[in-house]
Amino acid sequence: MRKSMLIALLSLTLVAPVLADRSLPVSLLREAPDLKLLGSGEMRWFGLHLYDASLWSSAQTWSPKQVFALDLLYAREIPGKRLVDSSISEMRRLGIKDEEKLTRWSDSMARVFPDVKKGDRIVGVHIPGKGASFYHQGQPTGTVEDAEFSDMFFAIWLDPRTREPSLRKALLGQQ
Numbered sequence: 001m002r003k004s005m006l007i008a009l010l011s012l013t014l015v016a017p018v019l020a021d022r023s024l025p026v027s028l029l030r031e032a033p034d035l036k037l038l039g040s041g042e043m044r045w046f047g048l049h050l051y052d053a054s055l056w057s058s059a060q061t062w063s064p065k066q067v068f069a070l071d072l073l074y075a076r077e078i079p080g081k082r083l084v085d086s087s088i089s090e091m092r093r094l095g096i097k098d099e100e101k102l103t104r105w106s107d108s109m110a111r112v113f114p115d116v117k118k119g120d121r122i123v124g125v126h127i128p129g130k131g132a133s134f135y136h137q138g139q140p141t142g143t144v145e146d147a148e149f150s151d152m153f154f155a156i157w158l159d160p161r162t163r164e165p166s167l168r169k170a171l172l173g174q175q
Helices: 002-021 026-031 080-093 099-112 147-158 165-171
Strands: 036-045 048-057 068-074 121-127 131-136 139-144
Touching (some): 026 131, 036 165, 048 165, 068 147, 080 099, 099 147
16 A cells, blocks of 8 residues: 555656646746636647647636636747737737837837747736736746736737637637
8 A cells, every 4th residue: 555655656746747837837826826727729820830829717717807827838939029019910900099008018018028939838817907917938027017908918819809719719618
């Protein structure tokens, strides 16, 4: 009995790093320990695999009025500037017309979005009424303290008008 218990514990210590790599950053889980995977999907653009996305929520259904996290695992190299420019373009498409605000948001994203390479992860956390925090490779890169920014940034994936409705459904666990 003791021998099998010892083997089980040793197995867990060997497997734990692999399992931990599939979870959210430890510093985020300290702040929001009840986040659970809601859904996940793949983002492709003209057939090119860009990233895998996962949505984490404290409830069984997503709501913009609660804390949630969007985890992106990149399948290719993408410069941080392209991430920023694409985000701004999508926010514009979703209806933001205030260029001064978009410039401010662009500057904020440039501060928190690094260049990514294949296998890199960026996790964005929506904090309702406050803003968004970002993590790269498990380390915090910064916070944008602007509730409207956070709402619009995550709308890129979660608004019904998203450019990728099938990814939205997968993230919401509807597929």
